Amino acid sequence: MRTGAPAAKPLARAATFPFAAIVGQEEMKQALTIVAVDPRVGGVLVLGDRGTGKSTTIRALAALLPPVRAVAGCAYHCDPADAAGLCAACRATPRGRRRAAMVPVPVVDLPLGATEDRITGALDLEQALVHGVRAFQPGLLARAHRGFLYIDEVNLLEDHLVDLLLDVAASGENLVEREGLSVRHPARIVLIGSGNPEEGDLRPQLLDRFGLSVEVRTPDTVPERMEVVRRRDRFERDPARFAAEWDAAQQALRERIAAAREAIDGIDVPDGPLAHAASLCLALGADGLRGELTLMRAARALAALEGQTAVTDAHLRAVAPMALRHRLRRDPLDEAVATTRVARAVDELLAA
């Protein structure tokens, strides 16, 4: 029950389906790999029908992320290179004494029914009950720092938890003031949400926190469906063997993401695409600077993934729908039409 260091206790979960073995759903996979390359793009929202593999795909993402350097033993796996973003404990340790270790990027599931105290962190119950000591037990936000927080059925999340996440996602910091504790720790998290739009709408504010949004549908060709069923069936029969079969493909994908992460800062953004991105947002009335920024960052990550050195209009075209469709001036009834509106604007602008 003790969780002094949340990352130290990997919980044994059921086997996950390999990302590389997901059939179709190209836009969702692309959005997730883009965020894996550059978390600054700011999260992915996946909306779609039942049985389209939303959660399967998102849960498979963790296996693709290259490990990062973190301060050894730190509950928040602070980045040793980022002096400003250190937690209080790391800051108190002299520089020379901080040792770094490679840790996996956290992908934390926020289960439905999680209580507020476990999300923000709260008084450590065991320490208090057994030893009479007032100590802070970090929560899910601490565990997800520098990584991803996955909210399945995001539209069913209770309102007071939404408020909490909105605040943390905006500030990159978790402030806990409860039970006489006052703790502040860094929580730079990327939100990944999925849900079925038929079960209710998302608060506009929450919608806004997601950098990219994709819509998934059940595959509509019989061969594709057959492949979905065939792979899923094989996986369920023998997960270990299935994982071994896809090991090479997974490794290739992993290397591609790692290479893109290395390259991303060197990617050039010429004036042409930059101007196009701006006029695209203007034409669509996408609110604020955020759309433009997301568009550029996503395009840059895509260029890095493709091993290119500069962003082109083609990249812009590829990421425009996912970066902008949820930012159009709000006409909630136009959900299906939003994609076409973006596509039309892209065609008009980039053809010229």
Next chain:
Amino acid sequence: MTTWRDACLVRRIVAHDPARFGVVLRAGCGPVRDAWLAGLRARLAAAVPVLRLPPQIDDGRLLGGLDLAATLASGAPRLERGLLAAADGGLVLLPLAERHGAATAARVAQIMDTGGIAVERDGLQDWCATRFAIIALDEGGGAEEATPAALRDRAAFWLDLDAVTPREAGCDAEAPPRAAPHGPVAVADAILAALCAAAACLGVASPRAVLFALDAARAIAALDGRDAVADEDAGTAARLVLGPRATIVPDTGDAPAEAAADPDPPPSSEDAPGDDADRLPDRLPDRLADRIVAAARAALPRDLLDGMPAAAASAAAAAGRSGGRAPATGGGRPTGLRPGMPRPNARLDVVATLRAAAPWQRLRSRAPGRIAVRSGDFRVIRTERPIRSTTIFVVDASGSAALHRLAEAKGAVELLLGESYVRRDRAALIAFRGRAAEVLLPPTGSLVRARRGLTAMPAGGGTPLAAGIEAGCAMAATLRRRGETASVVLLTDARANVARDGTPGRLRAQADAAAAAKALRAAGIPALLIDIAPRPSADARLLAAEAGARWLALPQADAVLLSRAARTAAAA
């Protein structure tokens, strides 16, 4: 008889691998259902858990959480595992499945998908693997009451035992058991392909259904003592799994005959070549799939064959009831904790209270093993119940309205729906045409569903205006009883020609409509009447006056005016 025989087969398949399949059992409470359940229990090994999950279960019991008794006794936090963890390897029985809200359904579904429970509650964390299937006992009365779609999607078999007589249920139609085959049951790729094609043909979108059918076919073969799935097994599995899920009636009319006449049918469905591969087949790719669809046809849902409109079908997937927040279950949503003494509308949070008391125990403790709680430790849950308001759209879908400007009326409703979304209100949709009014959409916060309901709205027939007004009035009254506010937006040309009892006749119809309008006024329900006739008529104005409603003629109403009118009507 065949229904009961299928039900018995389902029972055997479920008993074969309890944690895999799951059943939605539509049946009233009675001897038939009891017989089926008793038979199932008898076939299960004694060690297989079968646990009941009541609709009003809380998260602590469902998922697990702090075990207060043990924690207090031992002085150290103890985790209590929930019902779903205890169900590992067995079945979870959901009585009154139609009463389960989307919140519970989503939790159960999430755990079934991930194969375990991640507990992040009450200061504790835990991961507990569990694998179970559900038996949803659905006594729902119709489209508005049904098992949440998230759960139905995760149950292999949808049985409807309403038509089975107790006498049939008395006799056990079952083949003698055979020795199980050694090793796993093989499935030819052609069978997998045919099942996929059949699912596409029946309009079954979720890949889970095909996976269920595949495993059911395996189980059928295994029960029969064979180690490979035969074509007949696939047919039976399709009848049991795919048939009841069908959303379109497969167009196979003469297909079997045609296929037989075809001199050179493809031996199996190697990926259908060329253009055909790019879209769902109108025609079936091969004879096996053909036979499977023919088998599944035997089990198509009754209402599908009756030509139920698509809108009603989507309403049947009534997951939009975010039941987790239904006022009946508590005093609104919790907005946090605060120190204070418990009162009727401030519930004591025991765990938080203990947690508040915990750090001081060393200092306070006089008797070891006891926890000293002071009044200052009490924590109560602060709740807030936002008053939800619902706009009920009552739309005239009769022939005369359709002739005129139903499309524009739909546009107006869409616009108002958008408005209500921004205000985070809910919307409901009632259409009246022919002889009666029909609830196309129960109150929902999902704009997507509202829009689908509107698009699929059928039109034509007489104008049973009185029935429409009454239905709107009744729904508004129901919502009010729940402490919500409701307003009615009536879109009609006010040319009533069908009376309350469904008989044609203009005079009686008008009188009935006037009476219904008066009832609306008497109930004090705010209303807005939008006249959709090409030339605004005196009839509509009169009706509006009688209903105490604002009157607005669509020809003059632009978007801004319309939404402002709706808002003032709702605020009235």
